[in-house]
Amino acid sequence: MKMLETIDLIVGHEKKAIVEGINLEILPGQLIALLGPNGAGKSTILKSFSALLVPLNGAIHIQGEDLSHIKRKNLSKILAVVLTDRLNAGLLRAFDVVAMGRYPHTGFLGGLSVQDKEIVSECLRIVNAEILAQRYFNELSDGEKQKILLARALAQEPEMIILDEPTTYLDIRHKLEIMSILKRFSREKGITVIFSLHEIDLALKSCDKAILVKDGKIVDYGLPEKVGNNKAVLDLYDINSAGYNAFMGTIEISNNREPSVFVVGGAGKATGIYRTLTRNNIGFCTGILHENDVDCHVAETIGVVTVKEKPFQNIGLKAYREALNLIKESSLMVDAGFPIAETNSLNRKLVLEALQNGQRVCTIRDEKENRQLYGDWSDKMIYCHTAVEILPLCS
Template sequence: MKEFKIKDLEVAYGDQTIIKQLNLEIPIGKITTIIGPNGCGKSTFLKTIGRIMKAKHGAVYLDAKDIHELSSKEFARQLAILPQSPIAPEGLTAQELVSYGRYAHQKGFGKESAKDQEIVKWALEVTNLSELSHRSVDNMSGGQRQRVWIAMALAQETEMILLDEPTTYLDVAYQLEVLELLEDLNRIYGCTIVMVLHDINLASRYADYLIALKQGKVIVEGTPREVITKEMLKEVYQIESDIVLEEQSKKPICVSYRLMNKKKLLEKELKVVG
């Protein structure tokens, strides 16, 4: 994959427009994280570029080709998407779930080939699940289950993985486990990662590129140092915060969150109305 572009994208639920004339180019071979307040359109954007939703206007292009011109299998060989809190069929083992990722590469009646089995084994190894391959996904911890889904995406042999809030409902240790796995997949295998995260500090720590959305529009995009600023926090989240560079990563983190003064908020809203 050489490029992934979004042009004049507009997405709506009925009469309500969620994404408004959005133009972006996702960096290839990098980790891109989308941040923004609840209801700003993060998940809608991810579903649209992952072909789960269809745009009202505009298009998404993979190597200059509209994603809706690709067959389902062709699209699945280039891009994998993991929705928020996916659910596996009851009783399915990790190996069985990961093997579903080979569907896009199978012909005829979908019988597993030696190569399919080899790729499934590799995906389980990369995600440190080899010893759990025959365990039911139902009986795994939240972090283990999330790794199984990521392994399934890897089994698709795609160059890009989209993830909608992959750390939701996980405690801190499991959040770090999942994010460090994604970081390894990017650094070692060159996989392009695009994900939605709520935690600003985790987004900054694990991203090469950040996109801050508000009301369906891109407010700012760039490196963590370019995006995580006091101005962005006020504009996007209506909060004030002290920002320091994290010692290990040298990336910005927010400390001492505060809601913006209500009087300032009211003055700002009146100015917008006026």
């Protein structure tokens, strides 16, 4: 059975449509990310799914039943909601806030049974918050509050949880912890989780499916690796000053400067150098990189000229000559300290030839390693320990 289905749904406020033509099918146990720019209507969609807003048109079905026909108490046993609105819990302790999630299952007076209290304690354990149980909710940090609200949602024993920006105001540790908890809800307990998130890389790495919202409509819905490709993400957020790499899930600032530096990279050794040069408005080109190399992914996302070779193949003469021509036009070569194997041995030859041609060559390697690789020519190299030390050499 479908957990949630929408049919020609139109959502909005006071008869003003925000998002139209919403046709979705969401299955039990799926982790669904709702993505889009600010003002796209993500919160409006989630509030409509939660019965907090009445749809302007169309229908929302939960487990095959029209949402508008489900009684509130019955709905609270199926659906839990965590919105961005701050909860003012007065003098309630964290345990009491989580216990609020048991009210759909308690009697008329709302008293907690021994079993209810055990469930509350278990939910606190699941979100790694047992130590917070007796602390006042209003005295907790934002990350701690968010874990308590997740525990409250879990205490409802719902079949679906809806969350609007659950990682807002949180540091990176708490963001990752919250997403890990949501994945556990979905995987271990079979709970459908629908959430919106600003951090698109984190969302796409976590979800089973992604819904992309822009310009008043759903522009795509499907597997994250399908809908979260480079162009789709850039178009979704109207990004023109950066690149997005779907394979790595990273956003890199674009570098459109005229290249004056050639960086010889590989195995991720040059990524920090690329980013340092870009932050300091220094143009560069790079190579020779195998297409499956981390440095290659980052360089292409930054948007610089990249000399490439096919994965697992020895670097060929065509790529070598292309790189050599770029090096001759550069004022500085940087040896990023790439590991040398048979497949990229021509990169070592690139560095040596630049030295022999009297070009300035900067290196991240130590003197002993350079002596082994380049012999007496290593005496001509400029030694740097960090990417920042390269910057004065680029002028």
